[in-house]
Amino acid sequence: MADMNTFEQFIYYLSENGSYVLILFLQHFLTSIYGVLLAAIVGIPIGVVVAKYGKLAGPIITIANIIQTIPALALLAILMLGMGLGRPTVIVAVFLYALLPIIKNTYTGITNINNDLIDAGKGMGMTRSQVLYMIELPLSLSVIIGGLRIALVVAIGVVAIGAFIGAGGLGDIIIRGTNATNGTAIILAGAIPTALMAVIADIVLSFIERRLDPVKRHKKVATPEVQSLEN
Amino acid sequence: MKKLIALLACSILLVLAGCSSQNAVESGDQVTIASAATTESSIMAYMLRDMIEHYTDEEVEMINNLGTSTTLHQAMLNGDANISATRYTGTDLTGALGEEPISDPVKALETVKKLTQQRFDQTYFDSYGFENTYAFLVTKDMAEKYNLKTVSDLGKIAKNLQAGVDTSWINREGDGYKGFTKAYGFDFKKVYPMQIGLVYDALQAGKMDVVLGYTTDGRISSYDLVVLKDDKQFFPPYDASPLATDKLLEKKPEVKAAIERLIGQISTDDMQKLNYEADNDLIEPSIVAERFLKKHNYFEQDKGGES
Numbered sequence: 001m002a003d004m005n006t007f008e009q010f011i012y013y014l015s016e017n018g019s020y021v022l023i024l025f026l027q028h029f030l031t032s033i034y035g036v037l038l039a040a041i042v043g044i045p046i047g048v049v050v051a052k053y054g055k056l057a058g059p060i061i062t063i064a065n066i067i068q069t070i071p072a073l074a075l076l077a078i079l080m081l082g083m084g085l086g087r088p089t090v091i092v093a094v095f096l097y098a099l100l101p102i103i104k105n106t107y108t109g110i111t112n113i114n115n116d117l118i119d120a121g122k123g124m125g126m127t128r129s130q131v132l133y134m135i136e137l138p139l140s141l142s143v144i145i146g147g148l149r150i151a152l153v154v155a156i157g158v159v160a161i162g163a164f165i166g167a168g169g170l171g172d173i174i175i176r177g178t179n180a181t182n183g184t185a186i187i188l189a190g191a192i193p194t195a196l197m198a199v200i201a202d203i204v205l206s207f208i209e210r211r212l213d214p215v216k217r218h219k220k221v222a223t224p225e226v227q228s229l230e231n
Numbered sequence: 232m233k234k235l236i237a238l239l240a241c242s243i244l245l246v247l248a249g250c251s252s253q254n255a256v257e258s259g260d261q262v263t264i265a266s267a268a269t270t271e272s273s274i275m276a277y278m279l280r281d282m283i284e285h286y287t288d289e290e291v292e293m294i295n296n297l298g299t300s301t302t303l304h305q306a307m308l309n310g311d312a313n314i315s316a317t318r319y320t321g322t323d324l325t326g327a328l329g330e331e332p333i334s335d336p337v338k339a340l341e342t343v344k345k346l347t348q349q350r351f352d353q354t355y356f357d358s359y360g361f362e363n364t365y366a367f368l369v370t371k372d373m374a375e376k377y378n379l380k381t382v383s384d385l386g387k388i389a390k391n392l393q394a395g396v397d398t399s400w401i402n403r404e405g406d407g408y409k410g411f412t413k414a415y416g417f418d419f420k421k422v423y424p425m426q427i428g429l430v431y432d433a434l435q436a437g438k439m440d441v442v443l444g445y446t447t448d449g450r451i452s453s454y455d456l457v458v459l460k461d462d463k464q465f466f467p468p469y470d471a472s473p474l475a476t477d478k479l480l481e482k483k484p485e486v487k488a489a490i491e492r493l494i495g496q497i498s499t500d501d502m503q504k505l506n507y508e509a510d511n512d513l514i515e516p517s518i519v520a521e522r523f524l525k526k527h528n529y530f531e532q533d534k535g536g537e538s
Contacts, residue, residue, distance in 0.1 A: 017518055085265075163296055164296060166293075166294030176515075179269070
């Protein structure tokens with residue numbers, strides 16, 4: 001192998017171990033998704049509650065902020081002491097990191113809605129939950145998705161570190177590369193797919209975010225109507 | 232609000248489900264293999280996984296990249312894992328069990344087997360067939376020139392030799408450099424502490440005359456190095472074995488049968504080649520393991536029907 005340069009080694013590595021890299025890629029992606037989904041299930045309701053009861057906003061967002069400042073390696077080590085090794089521990093770490101962007105974006109999304117709209121809804125005789133489901137959540141959806149996007153990109157990075165406590169994922173390949181005597185190509189084979197995953201997740205979710213933006217969505221709905229008039 | 236409560240309840244259930252899977256490992260319902268961060272350990276872990284999945288219907292979980300054999304031991308005790316891929320008699324004897332080193336390999340294995348059973352309710356299997364111990368290595372030319380076969384043969388020329396050794400070995404108590412000079416009665420002209428991964432290349436490049444390396448490293452066969460026999464049995468034996476908890480083996484005897492098929496099947500030469508494929512040919516341990524097992528047909532004919 002010594003006669004190949006790093007790039008050739010990298011290509012050779014992928015051709016020999018493609019199936020293995022693919023399995024780890026999926027495993028890595030799923031671990032990130034699980035953590036973020038859990039955080040969404042918990043975080044979005046918290047964000048809604050916080051937006052409704054302004055007094056709670058300060059303390060809860062501060063707690064989420066504090067969690068965010070703990071370095072990933074330290075958080076994993078602390079959780080490992082309580083939960084042991086393996087994937088569940090990493091999923092919980094991802095969950096904790098994903099809370100802040102999700103809570104914060106939900107809170108911002110809902111509090112930024114024009115009060116006139118809510119008043120109009122109430123005037124039409126909507127109940128509080130109707131206002132929430134028919135006005136507030138649809139209008140803040142794109143901002144909430146923005147929170148999920150940030151959370152997922154952070155999660156992919158955290159899962160890479162999770163390989164240190166035996167959670168698998170692409171971090172496994174990176175660690176093996178650091179242990180091998182001549183492991184540059186192996187490190188790249190772990191790092192490049194990880195980076196690629198983060199970039200793709202970011203692009204896909206920001207596309208969804210734009211689609212759900214109320215202003216732009218309105219335009220999309222409007223175009224076919226215009227066409228039908230011309231016909 | 233009802234929906235909110237339902238969602239919260241779901242998330243709590245999910246978290247609880249995560250915790251209960253941990254208990255499944257401890258009770259032996261779930262097979263989880265732990266391995267250290269070395270290439271050898273991951274190859275053996277994947278081999279065990281493939282064997283168990285080939286012979287049983289179990290879904291095997293893996294915990295990779297654990298730092299040392301102490302971490303492996305802790306993971307077993309905490310119930311994070313119920314199989315260790317590689318345990319070495321010498322390490323376990325002085326590490327996990329806290330006993331005095333025993334230089335006779337057979338006696339060492341017996342002692343480790345008995346004590347792990349008594350103290351931790353774990354079954355220490357017989358060796359895979361390879362040992363990963365320290366050994367002094369010289370190039371083939373050098374061995375022919377001075378007719379070197381054993382470590383004692385080095386004695387007469389040691390005054391002119393430069394030796395490259397593992398950094399952690401020099402100051403180690405018992406089987407370190409001090410103990411070595413006492414046991415063999417000679418010392419080298421100069422001893423260089425090096426990172427263990429570099430000693431093989433240093434020897435090959437002629438920078439060192441003799442080095443201390445690991446017996447299963449793949450570069451031994453590829454560089455055609457000569458392993459000098461430890462004729463005074465100075466280094467304690469480091470035979471590699473799998474280890475599993477009794478709970479798992481009682482609950483699933485078919486897992487035990489699958490593990491036992493690997494016992495005594497992999498020689499030190501085999502392990503050198505497998506390590507070489509992973510470290511030098513850039514093939515992942517999981518694929519190295521799978522190819523090896525396929526080549527040997529998962530050792531089906533060897534112990535068919537037994538145990």
